[in-house]
Amino acid sequence: MINSRICEILGIRYPIFQGGMAWIADASLAAAVSNAGGLGLISSINAGTEAVRNEIRKCKELTDKPFGVNIMLQAPNAGEIAHMVVEEGITILTTGAGSPAQYMEMWKEAGIKVIPVVASVTLALKMQAIGATAVVAEGAESGGHVGELHTMSLIPQVADALDIPVIAAGGICDGRGAAAAFILGADAVQVGTRFISAEECTVHQNYKDMILKATDISTIVTGKTLGHPVRSLKTPFSKTFAKMESDPNVKPEEILAFGTGALRKAVKEGDPNGSYMAGECAGMVKKTEPAKDIIADIIDGAEKILAGASSRLA
Secondary structure: OOOOHHHHHHOOOOOEEEOOOOOOOOHHHHHHHHHOOOEEEEEOOOOOHHHHHHHHHHHHHHOOOOEEEEEEOOOOOHHHHHHHHHHOOOOEEEEEOOOOHHHHHHHHHOOOEEEEEEOOHHHHHHHHHOOOOOEEEEOOOOOEEOOOOOHHHHHHHHHHHOOOOEEEEOOOOOHHHHHHHHHOOOOEEEEOHHHHOEOOOOOOHHHHHHHHHOOOOOEEEEOHHHOOOEEEEOOHHHHHHHHHHHOOOOOHHHHHHHHOOHHHHHHHHOOOOOOOEOOHHHHHOOOOEOHHHHHHHHHHHHHHHHHOHHHHOO
């Protein structure tokens, strides 16, 4: 069995986090992942603060295992969510899109373990300095909002720089990716795209079908000129977005207005004009299965690879 200090710190069996995917990560998916031994996460981008509170309470009914909430700090209701998770007794948070510094004292007093998502060594060091329990180092292969550095180069540099645990994210979909992350110095892995195919994931069937049909070249990054690069599947929406972005006659406000609500349309309605966020590993997802089988496949695969690594030596 893979030994990792993050499992002891968080009280989980396996060093696998489920990504806190906006509009996607709800109580059904988070509880399934936690019940299977990983760390399930609920997204805070889910129809408002009270809707997120309801998902937290549902999750508590579905599992007695540790689970957490992912907070997007640039969301309009981030402050409300920050206080609400304390009220609801959440003990694990991941954060993204900004620094959680202003909430750290409150969260620490409440006994919450805070794990920010970072895309560089500099940001990772800042998070360690303000008291983060660990960091999720996310490479540009991931779905959704992405940074510049890629997983293979980001993970070892962050691992070398920090004393706290590092969770690797970005393009990790199976045991091979997990084993590579552990060898690079990660203490755990975060998986997003593959969990969209989980039976317990409640996204529209069109979303799952698009993931299952994806190939190695099915994703595109848009939004770079706007300062918010996002990786998603190539669809009429993302292609139009890219075309608008490259047109000097189209104002940024028009592009942003075009993209407003696009993820929700994909997740809830299966609208072809929605934004189907997915990582570069989407082409490796071939079937729908229970979350527990996904976790077992990743862990078993990683253990076999790590155990047999010496066979490659002459």
